Amino acid sequence: MGPTMPPSKKAQSPSSGASASEGRSPPYRGQGEATEADAGDLSLSLSASFSKADDEELTSLSWLHESTDLLNSFSHSGLRSVSPLQEAGHGQRSPSSSPSPDDALLGDAHSFDLGTGANRKPPYSFSCLIFMAIEDAPNKRLPVKDIYGWILEHFPYFASAPTGWKNSVRHNLSLNKCFKKVDKDRSQSIGKGSLWSIDPEYRHNLIQALKKTPYHPYPPSLATPSTSPPTLPPQTFHSSPPLWSGNPLFRKNGGMLLQGTDIFPRGVIQNGARVRSQALFPVIRPLPISPVGSRTSAIRSSLGEYLSRGQDSPLRYSPPPCAEDLQEDHTYSTAPAEPEATSSPLSDDIIAVEIQEDIKQEPREVPLDSHITSTAHMAQNALRGQRRHSSTGPLAIAAAGAGTLAGSSLTWTKNRARGISDTLPLKKRRAAAALEKPESDDEEMKEAAGSLLHLAGVRACLNNITNRAAKGQKEQKEQKETLRN
DNA sequence: AGCGACGTAAACACGT
C-alpha cells in the first residue's frame, strides 16, 4: 500500500489541461509520401517480405483512415451511438466524471451534448486513439502534444474532461509496447519530449484492437476469425464491405463504405493492398478479385489456365477453408494449408515464394493485441493478485519471476522487450535506448515497397503469361480462319 | 473467483 501523498509537486496542475490545444497544426493528413519507398532492392527478399500479415495490415490501414472520418462523424455528430463499451461505462470511473449507471439509461441528457456529441466519451481505448492519431500524422509520428491535439480535435469530449486523460495518454505511450519513441537526433528538435510512432512489429495488435471496437468498417464476420460456415457472396468485395446499420459511417454514407480519403482518393475500398497499389502505383492494376484467396486464386487460375493449355482442368486446388479465408480474402498468400498447389512448374515457383512468405512471416504475427499491449498491466495484475492473496498461481509466479528479473520493477514489459538492460539506472537506460536501436524508419516504406513490388512482379508475370497466351490463342484463331478461307 | 484489459491517480526524474 502506498502511504504516499506527500504534498510534493503535483504533475498535473489543474490549469495545465486547458492548454493542450494551443498552437497545433490541424492537418495531420495527407500521407502521400508513402510513395517514396525505397525500391532499390528489387530482389525476392524484398518481395518475399510481403505476407499475409502485411496484406492484412494494408487492408486494415485502408479503413483506418476511413475510421478517422468515421470517428469524425462520431465525435461531431449527434448520433446516439454508444458502444457497449461505453454503455457499460467500461474503465471510466474517474471520481469527478463518472456518471451514474443511470446516465446511460437516461440518454445522458444531462451530461452529454446531444447536439454535437462533444461530451460523449469516445468508444476507443487510449491505445486506439493514440494509434489513430499517429497514423493520421503525415510522418506517422507525433509528439505527445500533437497527440493531445489530435484527440481533442476529434473528440471534443476531452476538452472538458478532467485533465487526467493526458496522463493516461502518456501512461499508454510509455507502457504500451506498440508505441515507440523516435530518436530525437533523426527528427528535428521539437522542443520538449520526442516523437512517438507505432512500432511496426506491433501494429497488427493495434489494428486488432481497433477491429474489436464496434466502430470500424469491417463487418463483424471479418473483424474476428470466423468459425461460421463459408458464406461468401461473390460480389461482396466488388462493392463495399458491408457495414452494419448501427455504424455511423454506414449511415453517414447511406449504407456505403466511402472512399475519398487522402491516400485513396478514388476507388472503392475493397481491398487494402489493391487500393493502395492503385494509389501508389497507378500503373499496377488490381488483379481480378475472387472471393476466396483472391489473388492467389487468380494467379493460380491464370497460370494454370495458360500454362497448361490443352489440359482440361489443370487446377486441382479446392477452395481453401473459408473460415480463414474470410480474413484472407485480401491476402496475397494462400493459407499455408494448401499443399496441393498446382502442377505447373512456373506457378509452383511463384506459389512457393508465397508459401515461404507465409512461413517466414508466421512468427511475426504477434498473437493478439491484448497480450502485447497490456503486458505491463497483466504483470501488474498478476503481481497484485499475488499481493492480495499471496497466491502461487502460475501467472503470479511468472510475474514474480519477471519482477525478480527486472529487479523488483516491471520494466521488463517494455524496456525488456526492447533489450534494454534493466540493471542500468534509468538515465543510462534511456541513453542506451537512444543509442541501441538502429533506426527503422524506412522499414515501413520498404515493406510497402516490397509488397507493391511483389504485386508488380506477380502482375507483370501474369501479364506476360496472359499476353503470350492471348497471343497464342489469337494466332491459332487466325490460322484456323485462314485455313477455313 | 481469477484473470486480463483498461482507466486513472500519483510520484518522481528529467529536460526545456
Place this chain on the structure above:
DNA sequence: AACGTGTTTACGTCGC
C-alpha cells in the same frame, strides 16, 4: 522555478 514529458507503481472497474 515552472512546466511539460516520460516512466513507473498502485489501484479500481468491468467483462469473460
